[in-house]
Amino acid sequence: MTARQRALIVDDEPDIRELLEITLGRMKLDTRSARNVKEAREWLAREPFDLCLTDMRLPDGTGQDLVQYIQQRHPQVPVAMITAYGSLDTAINALKAGAFDFLTKPVDLARLRELVATALRLHAPGNDPASVDERLIGDSPPMRTLRKQIEKLARSQAPVYISGESGTGKELVARLIHERGPRGEQPFVPVNCGAIPSELMESEFFGHRKGSFTGAIEDKLGLFQTANGGTLFLDEVADLPLPMQVKLLRAIQEKAVRAVGGQQEVVLDVRVLCATHKDLAAEVAAGRFRQDLYYRLNVIELRVPSLRERREDIPQLATNVLNQLAAASSQPATLHGEALEKLKSYRFPGNVRELENMLERAYTLCEDDQIRPEDLRLAEAPVAGDTADGSLAQVDNLEDHLEEIERKLIMQALEETRWNRTAAAQRLGLTFRSMRYRLKKLGLD
Known part of the structure; x- marks a missing residue:
């Protein structure tokens, strides 16, 4: 018994x-x-x-x-x-x-x-701890610390604010916190707050009743109801407009939501994790993010390190990416020693996501199943200000260098908004017409 x-x-x-x-x-x-x-x-x-x-x-x-x-x-x-x-x-x-x-x-x-x-x-018997090591790759001190923090936070129901630059793997960290905790068998619902049009936000988050507005032809569950019993991950939470921040704060405090057109509030059990690449405290100071919501979401902050802070993990990360690509196409490829040295000295403003994209492109273009430095298409010099002595790095061609930076920023914005061009343009402070022109000029259209 x-x-x-x-x-x-x-x-x-x-x-x-x-x-x-x-x-x-x-x-x-x-x-x-x-x-x-x-x-x-x-x-x-x-x-x-x-x-x-x-x-x-x-x-x-x-x-x-x-x-x-x-x-x-x-x-x-x-x-x-x-x-x-x-x-x-x-x-x-x-x-x-x-x-x-x-x-x-x-x-x-x-x-x-x-x-x-x-x-x-x-x-209850959980997942093998090795699953965290296998998915959160790297043996550098910052990554060992991050794994310990994930294990600790998985045992709590406290809201967690995951901070870090774009491309560092904040959503993966959120998933691991969810999976390692008592809600691991329940839904994990990620949402990119910057990719939802403001006029649809309330319906997307809280659901709506049939006939509550033009186009509402049937009842729809919101993201909170979908995540009931599990975890709701609010990515790029700093992009929420202020009116929606008020409604989100009430939903988190009351642990209940009311659908658009609904008469009753529905009590829910949802753990909220959030992330943004922006400085959320600075957004509060600038009046773009509510202080009361900030304190409610930022009970515990978990910082994900940039790739620059753990360069010793680059060989392991690169090997993992190439192994995945080889498994998918049954065509192995190796990384030339000089190419690896280039990667280790590169600044990686897009972090792990940029490394993955770069290697996938190089894997496709390389010859003789070996990735050489030229296949990586890196700028010859690191980004200005990233030299050891802080002096201006040499740039052979300023126009090409600036174009490369522009391409990376636009690609990053598109990836973060799930390739929603309008949302990406807003994130970059561009008009849609200007965005379309730049995409065409850079060959990204």
Whole structure:
């Protein structure tokens, strides 16, 4: 017979303890109760637990003290904090300290059962840890640190802001956080916020009812409903217009959405991860991003390093890309030593995505199944300002050099907007006519 899972309940109010004991007992959990931090520590020293629920205010300390204690002594035990209604700052601080999630009083029993079920899935057999190593390639110190952070954040339900330059792999990091956590079997829904026309945003995020506007010929689920039980990944979140930011903030705070044309709000269980290549704090300072939404999304920041910060990973990354290309076409190709040296000294403004695109192009064009330096089509010199002494790098032909930079920026904008030319033009501050002219001039049309 399988042993029942065990929960520790910490609250100084007998009525709350009894409510939690009855609810968890009906979920087939064994429970132990403590009235304060001291008793909780004594229970933790005597027995193993699969979950801890603690009130924020305790007679001899705070729930946050207990979160920190469990993080240090029993890191495998997820802790959920119970806070007073409206104490959002307290809840966010608890998440930063390592709490799994939080509930507000009065306790919603449906939400409690949902939270407990999610937390207990942390103890279910998960994926082989090697899967992270296989997909997040590189053995440099920044990448080893990133893997450890992913494993830790996967055990939490805290909102995570993933920062980093374009092309560093922010969506892959978000997927790994999702897959390694208790929601791994549920939907992962990525959305590029910069690629959705502003007039369709509310319908895309929250869904709509048939007949709610011209063209609404049937009911449609929004991205939040699609991600229910799983994770919603908001890529390029800085591109959301201010009116939509207000609605998004309300949906995250209330954990509920109302479809366009709908009468009732629908309660949802969605973890939100977000990313942008922009400096979100600078966007707040410039008045382009709401400060309250910034604090709600940026409970924990996870920075993905640029390729320039981990050049020692380039050989491993290049080998992996070429192996994938060879497997797809049954035609192996090798990288000439001089070509590899060129890659290691290149600045890579587009990071891993640029490396992948560059190698795919070189693989297609190379002869004798060997990629040589000329197949990479790199500028002869690194980008100005990237030399060791900070002096201006030599540029043989300024026009060609500027054209190459322009091509890379346009390609980057197109890739980030899923090849939506209008959205890409807006991101670059161009009119659509100017964008079309540049695409034709650069041979990208």
